[in-house]
Amino acid sequence: MSFMARDRIYWPGGKTKCLTFSYDDGVEQDLRLTEVMRAHGVRGTFNLNPGLFGRNGRVTGGKREVAHNKLSAERVPEVYRGQEIAAHGWEHAAMSGMDTARCVNEILKSRAALEELLRQPVTGYAYAFGTNDDTIVKAAQASGLRYARTVVSTERFDIPQDFLRWDPTCHHNAEKLFELAEEFLSDKSYFSFFSPAKLFYIWGHAYEFDQDDNWKRMEKLLELLGGRDDVWYATNGEIESYVAAWKSLIFSADSSSVQNPSATPVWLGSSFDRETVCVGAGETVRLLSKKEM
Ligand SMILES: [Zn+2]
Numbered sequence: 432m433s434f435m436a437r438d439r440i441y442w443p444g445g446k447t448k449c450l451t452f453s454y455d456d457g458v459e460q461d462l463r464l465t466e467v468m469r470a471h472g473v474r475g476t477f478n479l480n481p482g483l484f485g486r487n488g489r490v491t492g493g494k495r496e497v498a499h500n501k502l503s504a505e506r507v508p509e510v511y512r513g514q515e516i517a518a519h520g521w522e523h524a525a526m527s528g529m530d531t532a533r534c535v536n537e538i539l540k541s542r543a544a545l546e547e548l549l550r551q552p553v554t555g556y557a558y559a560f561g562t563n564d565d566t567i568v569k570a571a572q573a574s575g576l577r578y579a580r581t582v583v584s585t586e587r588f589d590i591p592q593d594f595l596r597w598d599p600t601c602h603h604n605a606e607k608l609f610e611l612a613e614e615f616l617s618d619k620s621y622f623s624f625f626s627p628a629k630l631f632y633i634w635g636h637a638y639e640f641d642q643d644d645n646w647k648r649m650e651k652l653l654e655l656l657g658g659r660d661d662v663w664y665a666t667n668g669e670i671e672s673y674v675a676a677w678k679s680l681i682f683s684a685d686s687s688s689v690q691n692p693s694a695t696p697v698w699l700g701s702s703f704d705r706e707t708v709c710v711g712a713g714e715t716v717r718l719l720s721k722k723e724m
Pocket residue numbers: 455456519523559560
């Protein structure tokens with residue numbers, strides 16, 4: 432593939448920046464987090480354990496002890512309005528060492544319960560404790576999931592190649608968080624062989640803001656990153672489904688034209704110049720620049 436061909440994925444509208452969040456466990460602190468996120472127009476995905484709905488507890492995790500109360504099933508649709516809900520296991524089991532059937536049971540049961548509650552397909556997952564190996568990933572795939580998040584920070588903005596092993600950019604407590612935010616917002620070209628379009632993916636647990644007494648850190652981050660015209664604010668699932676539409680494109684062998692068989696318009700651009708082209712749903716488009724035609 433040529434660096435000059437306009438065959439690289441850009442985000443909807445021809446944008447080069449996409450921001451997403453992923454928060455786990457479905458705790459009461461998500462209420463405050465979703466309010467702050469909504470106020471700044473940012474979006475994300477919340478990963479829930481239906482087997483633990485409504486269960487109250489405390490968490491220390493080597494830090495200050497705080498409440499770890501899980502939301503009840505009835506409150507879920509309203510608390511996460513406008514955000515995406517994904518599965519996180521039936522009862523937050525660490526699946527390492529389990530056979531495929533037990534892994535499928537833990538994953539599929541949580542997916543099915545959320546689908547029943549929401550009356551729509553649930554396509555995403557976050558591995559509890561981040562634990563994943565070949566058996567667990569195979570079980571996630573067999574459970575019909577389209578993507579699953581790990582806890583391995585890349586400190587980069589790459590679009591994942593394997594969505595069932597989706598490594599985030601960083602945790603919200605990462606030392607480099609604000610440095611990464613500045614790099615993300617910069618218009619300097621971002622180098623990746625796959626695409627110059629950037630994906631900033633931040634994850635965590637909302638109860639950690641109570642443990643670390645650092646809600647202000649999140650508010651400061653969202654003031655910086657939220658409400659901008661040059662950023663696509665998306666849930667994890669919207670990103671996966673947009674990239675899937677890009678993957679379904681049919682290119683001519685010489686990269687001069689492309690056909691989009693999907694129902695999603697896809698934006699393309701080259702690695703170096705910022706001229707973009709939109710390939711509408713069901714359309715075929717010439718990719719050569721004006722001077723080449
Ligand atoms: Zn968890």
